[in-house]
Each structure stands twice: as C-alpha cells, then as structure tokens.
Amino acid sequence: MPEQIPNQAGTAGTLPPPSANGSAPPPTAAAPVHGRRLRTSISTARSALIVSVLALIVLVIFIIQNADAVKISFLGAQVRVSLAVALLIAAIAGALLMAAAGTARITQLRMVMRRERRRPPHA
DSSP states (O other): OOEEEEOTTSSEEEEOOOOTTSOSOOOOSSOOOOSSOOOOHHHHHHHHHHHHHHHHHHHHHHHHHTOOEEEEEETTEEEEEEHHHHHHHHHHHHHHHHHHHHHHHHHHHHHHHHHHHHSOOOO
C-alpha cells in the first residue's frame, strides 16, 4: 500500500512502497524550496563592485564634460578649479555634514536608551 506523506500544500501525496532490496530512497516530509536565491557575502561584494564601477564611469563622464575652470571665492580666498571638482567637493562636504548630524542623533538616542535601561521599572 502506498505511504501517505503530507506535502507543502498540506494535502497528502502518495509514494511508492519501498523496494524489496532496500534501494528506494527514504520518504521525506517536504521537498526543498528552490524558488528563492541565497545571498552570500561574495554575491553582495560582487553586486557592490558592479554598482561602484558604474558610479565611477558616470563620475568620469561628469568630470570630462565639466572640465572648464571656474573662479570660486569664499571668505576672501579665491581659487580657480574645474567645475566638476568644485561640485564634487561641495557634494562631499554636504555628505560629511549630513553624516555628522546623523551620528550626533544616533549617539543621542543611544544615550537615552541606556538611561532608560538603568532606570528601575515603574510599579
């Protein structure tokens, strides 16, 4: 008589009876799911490398197309640099300012959490 084993959908499937010489594979409760891809550190690094190379290509094109020199004045200092370099420096400075503000906020929240953990529970 065939053996009844529940499959993934919850309904019973039928398996053939074990062979007389014992060569039949043992029954399994559920078949492995093959629809999902596994993420490994190598695949993540490869994806990051591809994105980085594409960003570098875009950056090089930007620098080549904006190579004209411009005069920049700030607090009495004047300098002539290419437009691309000036824009990249401004973008990096903005990113650093945002990172500093975010770091300050995270530090503040961690301090609040530590204080809350030390405080005895209210009855």
